Structures are given as structure tokens and as C-alpha cells.
Ligand code: LRH
């Protein structure tokens with residue numbers, strides 16, 4: 001039997017961090033489509049992020065990306081967030097948009113370039129001190145495009161050297177989150193291509209180095225929930241970058257392309273005891289809304305994670321374990337599918353009402369007047385995008 005009070009408590013405690021860059025213009029190499037009302041600076045990005053929390057009650061922090069969110073006073077930006085009822089979460093470094101990084105950043109053969117990259121990472125640590133951010137998230141575009149272009153092992157040595165230099169400067173309450181990605185923008189080797197490489201570097205660094213699982217960063221057909229189960233068992237899962245994809249790193253809304261996969265992932269999170277905020281696993285969205293309205297897309301994404309999590313919490317664990325122990329293959333699978341096939345939307349709507357929220361956040365946002373307000377106000381200036 002499932003304890004509905006525990007399910008409600010767990011769902012009410014679920015927190016999802018939204019990325020500042022999801023509110024800015026984004027696209028592909030073919031086109032970046034501008035949208036009316038898009039923020040022009042980090043202050044407006046945070047104002048939009050606060051709308052996601054206002055209507056879902058479950059998105060109280062915003063990830064920053066440096067220098068996309070560079071400001072003259074990070075303390076003031078953090079105060080702006082607090083005034084809007086949210087906080088600054090993870091700080092993302094950016095070592096993939098400077099001409100010096102054409103052949104890599106921390107893994108580059110040239111010590112001058114590696115030094116420049118390290119300086120950026122140290123700058124991000126200073127920003128974290130100013131915003132009170134707990135985590136530094138590192139994704140490296142570093143890699144090669146052709147066999148022989150550089151020495152695979154030398155690049156690992158350079159990467160390890162840079163990571164340990166940053167790790168040594170972490171504050172006591174700070175963590176280093178290392179994100180892996182199979183390919184793109186490099187197309188032959190990527191220096192942190194998979195969970196095993198990220199995990200190995202984290203073990204080498206120390207207990208406050210954890211792995212980030214971006215759900216769009218795997219080869220097609222990869223069993224991501226296995227990776228989640230393994231990293232949770234090893235206490236090395238630090239965070240998720242949630243999104244979904246049909247082909248590559250499409251960065252579509254989480255749960256849109258494969259809601260069953262998201263359910264299976266959240267079941268391993270529940271089974272691993274990693275749902276509670278104190279578990280140390282940060283649930284973040286990392287998405288680009290290239291054609292769809294951005295704030296509603298972020299609200300929809302939070303709802304998708306809530307729905308997958310509610311289904312995962314409804315799995316009858318004792319019945320599942322009994323069937324598993326009995327070798328009852330179909331019985332065990334049926335227990336999981338029963339939960340997955342449960343319509344949890346009425347449950348979530350009731351929980352929102354209990355929190356004084358509108359049961360339908362999408363509809364509530366649509367009639368809030370905010371969409372029209374930002375289109376009317378945000379005239380002139382340069383819309384934010386993937387450039388500083
Ligand atoms: C790389 C990535 C990383 C971010 C970027 C916006 O693909 O997933 O997490 O820096 O997207």
C-alpha cells in the first residue's frame with residue numbers, strides 16, 4: 001500500500017531549479033528566433049524565472065551562466081532575486097565561446113590558454129561567494145575533431161590538473177559539479193564524454209565533486225536510469241540537467257519526448273532516497289525554447305517533472321520487491337506500469353490548492369497579464385541570448 005501523506009509531503013518538498021538562459025533567445029546554427037518580451041538583462045531573466053515559482057510553488061532558485069549573466073554587482077542581483085521570492089542557485093562556467101578555446105580550454109595544449117580558463121573558473125568561485133551559490137557547475141566543450149589532432153591522455157592530465165586546482169579553492173559548503181556530454185561541439189573525442197569519465201575524475205578530486213546527469217547528453221538508447229542508480233549508490237550524483245530529446249542534445253522540454261524515461265529516472269531517484277532536498281541532489285532544467293513561449297514552457301517543464309515524480313512515488317514498493325524476489329517478471333513490471341499509467345494530475349491539482357496555488361498553473365499564468373506586460377515594457381535594448 002502507498003502512504004498518500006508521504007507522497008504529498010515528498011511532492012510538496014520537490015524543488016526544481018530553472019536556468020536563466022531558458023528565458024533568453026536561443027536556437028540552432030540555422031536560426032535564433034527572437035521573441036517579443038524576451039529579457040534584455042539578468043534582472044529581467046530573474047523576474048521571468050520568479051513567475052515560474054509564483055505559479056508552481058516549486059522553482060525557488062535560478063541557475064546563472066557566466067558571462068551571459070554578468071553584472072557589475074552580484075550581491076545586488078542576489079538581492080533582486082530575493083525581493084522576487086527566489087534565490088540564485090548553481091553558477092555555470094562558460095569556456096566554450098572564446099576564440100582562444102578553439103582547441104580547448106582546460107585541456108588545451110597551450111598553458112596560456114589553460115591559465116585563462118582557470119582564471120574564469122576562479123572568477124565563478126568569486127561570483128558564488130557574492131551570490132551565496134552552493135555549486136559550481138562545469139561543462140567543458142573541450143575535445144577534438146580528428147584522430148591525431150591532440151593526445152587523448154595528455155588532455156586528461158591537463159583536465160585533471162585544472163579540476164584539482166579549482167577543487168582546492170572550493171569553500172567548505174561549496175561543491176564542484178562535473179557535467180559530461182557524448183559529443184558536440186567536438187565530434188571525435190570529448191574530454192568528459194560519459195558518466196564513467198566524470199565519475200572517475202570526481203573520485204580523484206574528493207567528496208565534494210559530484211556528477212551532473214544531463215538527460216540529453218547520452219548516445220541514443222542509453223539506459224540513463226541505470227547511470228542514476230549507480231551514481232546514487234556511490235553518492236556521486238550531484239545534479240540533473242533535465243530536458244528531453246528525440247535525436248541529439250535537442251534541449252526540449254523535459255518529459256516531452258519520452259515521459260516514460262523520465263518516470264523511470266525519477267523512480268530510481270525515489271528508490272535511492274534522493275528526492276528530499278537534503279539528499280544533496282539538485283534538480284535543474286537545462287532547456288532552450290527555440291520556437292515556443294519561454295515562461296509557459298518552463299512552467300510546463302516543472303509540471304512534467306512533478307507528474308513523473310508523483311507516478312514514481314505511487315509505485316507500490318513492497319509489492320514490487322515481493323514480485324522481484326519471487327522472480328515474477330510480468331508481475332514486477334505490472335507494478336511499475338500501474339504507477340506509470342496512473343493519472344496524477346488531480347492529485348497535483350489538489351496539492352496546489354492546499355498550498356493556495358491555482359490548480360492549473362499554465363492557465364493561471366496565461367490570464368495573469370504578465371505575458372502582455374513584458375511585451376509592452378521590453379521595447380528597445382538588446383534581447384538576451386547565448387552571448388554575453
Ligand atoms: C551543454 C549544456 C551545459 C550548459 C549549456 C547551456 O550542452 O548542457 O549544461 O552550459 O548546455
Ligand code: MN
Nearest residue numbers: 179214241286
Ligand atoms: Mn546541461
